[in-house]
Amino acid sequence: MTDLAARLPKAELHIHIEGSLEPEMMxxxxxxxxxxxxxxxxxxxxxxxxxxxxxxxLAVYYQGMSVLxxxxxxxDLAWAYLASAxxxxxxxxxxxxxxxxxxxxxxxxxxxxxxxxxxxxxxxRELGITSHLIMCFLRHLDEADAERTLDLALPYRDRVIGVxxxxxxxxxxxxxxxxxxxxxRDAGFRLVCHAGEEGPPDYVWEALDVLxxxxxxxxxxxxxxxxxxxxxxxxxxALTVCPLSNLRLCVVxxxxxxxxxxxxxxxxxxxxxxxxxxxxxxxxxxxxxxxxAAIGLAEGETRALVRNSFRAAFLPAETKARHL
Ligand code: HPA
Ligand code: ZN
Numbered sequence: 001m002t003d004l005a006a007r008l009p010k011a012e013l014h015i016h017i018e019g020s021l022e023p024e025m026m027x028x029x030x031x032x033x034x035x036x037x038x039x040x041x042x043x044x045x046x047x048x049x050x051x052x053x054x055x056x057x058l059a060v061y062y063q064g065m066s067v068l069x070x071x072x073x074x075x076d077l078a079w080a081y082l083a084s085a086x087x088x089x090x091x092x093x094x095x096x097x098x099x100x101x102x103x104x105x106x107x108x109x110x111x112x113x114x115x116x117x118x119x120x121x122x123x124x125r126e127l128g129i130t131s132h133l134i135m136c137f138l139r140h141l142d143e144a145d146a147e148r149t150l151d152l153a154l155p156y157r158d159r160v161i162g163v164x165x166x167x168x169x170x171x172x173x174x175x176x177x178x179x180x181x182x183x184x185r186d187a188g189f190r191l192v193c194h195a196g197e198e199g200p201p202d203y204v205w206e207a208l209d210v211l212x213x214x215x216x217x218x219x220x221x222x223x224x225x226x227x228x229x230x231x232x233x234x235x236x237x238a239l240t241v242c243p244l245s246n247l248r249l250c251v252v253x254x255x256x257x258x259x260x261x262x263x264x265x266x267x268x269x270x271x272x273x274x275x276x277x278x279x280x281x282x283x284x285x286x287x288x289x290x291x292x293a294a295i296g297l298a299e300g301e302t303r304a305l306v307r308n309s310f311r312a313a314f315l316p317a318e319t320k321a322r323h324l
Contacts, residue, residue: 003285003289004288004299004302004303005088005089005285005288005289005292005302006087006088006089006285006288007089008089008302008303008306009089009090009091009306009323010088010089010090010091010284010306010309010310011090011091011092011093011094011271011309011310011312011313011315011323012085012090012092012093012094012273012274012284012309013093013094013215013238013240013271013273013309013312013313014094014096014217014218014240014241014242014271014273014274014275015081015085015093015094015095015096015273015274015275015276015277015284016061016096016097016098016136016166016275016276017074017077017078017081017095017096017097017116018061018064018065018068018077018097018098018101018276019061019275019276019277019278019279019280020077020080020081020084020274020276020277020278021064021065021067021068021077021278022080022278023039023042023045023046023278024042025076025077025080026039026045026064026067027039027041027042027045029067029068029069029073029076030067032073033067033069033070033073035066035067035069037063037066037067038063045064048060049248049279051248051249051250052249052250053198053249053250054168054169054197054198054249055168056249057248057249057276057279058167058168060279061276061279062101064279065098065101065102066105068102068107069105069107069111070111070115071111071112071114071115071118072115073115074111074112074114074115074116074119075114075115075116075118075119076115076119077115077119078095078115078116078119078120078123079119079122079123081093081095081277082119082120082123082127082129082131083123083127084277084283085129085283085284086123086127086128086129088283088284088285089285090129090284091128091129091130091323092129092130092131092132092310092313092315092319093129093130093131093132094131094132094133094134094161094162094313094314095116095120095131095132095133095134096134096135096136096164096166097112097116097133097134097135097136098136098138098166098167099112099135099149099152099153100137100138100141100145100146100149101138103149103152109149109152109153109156113156113159113160116133117133117159120133130315132161132162132314133159133160133161134160134161134162134163134164134190134192135149135153135160135162135163135164136163136164136165136166136167137149137150137163137164137165137166137177137180138166138167139165139166139167139168139169139172139176139177139194140167140168140172141167142176143176143177143179143180146177146180147179147180147183150163150180150183150184150187154187157187157188157189160189161189161190161314162189162190162191162192162214162314163180163181163184163189163190163191163192164191164192164193164194164217165177165181165192165193165194165195165207165211166194166217169194169195169197169198169199169203170198170199173199173202173203173206174193174195174203174206174207174210174211175206175210175211177211178210178211181193181211181212181213185212190214190314191211191212191213191214192213192214192215192216192217192240193207193211193213193216193217194217194218195207195216195217195218195219196216196218196219196220196221196222197217197218197219197220197221197246197249197251198221198249198251199221200221200224201221201222201224201225201228203221204216204219204221204222204225204228204232205225205228208231208232208235208237214314215237215238215239215240215312216232216237216238216239216240217239217240218239218240218241218242218246218251219232219239219240219241219268220241220246220251220252220259222239223259223262223263223266229266229268232268233266233267233268236269236311237268237269238269238270238271238308238311238312239263239268239269239270239271240271240273240312241260241263241270241271241272241273242272242273242274242275242280242287243255243258243260243272243287243290243291244274244275244277244280244281244282244286244287244290245274245275245276245280246258247280247290248279248280248281249280254294255290255291255293255294255295256294256295258291258294258295260272260291260295260297260301260305261295261297261301264301264304264305269308269311269312270305270308271305271308271309271312272284272287272288272291272305272309273287274286274287288302288305307323307324310323310324311324
């Protein structure tokens, strides 16, 4: 096997850095920081990764991230992700982080930024992989909390390229965050939003028409609405699709029915990403391999998905052009 999926230079656009926390590092950081975890071993941690929906995963994800306390922890975490990504052929990563998962535990915005930017700078020097940071608001919290988080990010505008919206989707439509997204846009941030993972097509419409996003994260349920599919295709709106995540969170019942091919056939700018690689069973090349195994993803389809990752990236046109 040629393993085209790992060899082709690619961009990864949907990766939550806290979701790259491997069980071994979770135990090591818990020990280093004197934090009591309810898990005693790697096997116990992995046994907790049985999810039937997004909220099952989020409960474990927020527990896991409780071991992250110091800038060194965030640096170790991001460095490990970037090394895995580089081994998978990723040359550019746009990395989500969840400051509201850390602030209530007494971890400052500056601590998070120091750690993440130390790792991204080192990865650029030593691994030749560039990266951007995208700060996500937790949508189960209210807009005022997101507004305070945006205020904290303003002094870091040069190191945070965009804002996004993640966490529990159902009951928390994009329009709940219309004011904070408008202010983020005015401050020069790019805008992305998780929509249509569990939420209905209406949430994707809102992300487009109320928030004015530059990309949709997931977007699977957009396929239920033919006029929405036509709109996404006409706009060249990218979807950052996460196949292993979709399988593990039961967004799809079987990888054999994953809609990635339908998305490409509908003219959508679909991309393949890992979401939370530690929790969902693999990094970006594993996601391509899973599609190859289940639906016989062809070389031309792999190449189209990889080209889309650069089309959709927040990179200068000249840099994108080198990869298209
Ligand atoms: N969906 C919503 N929120 C998240 C996810 C996801 O896949 N991963 C981390 N936070
Ligand atoms: Zn996600």
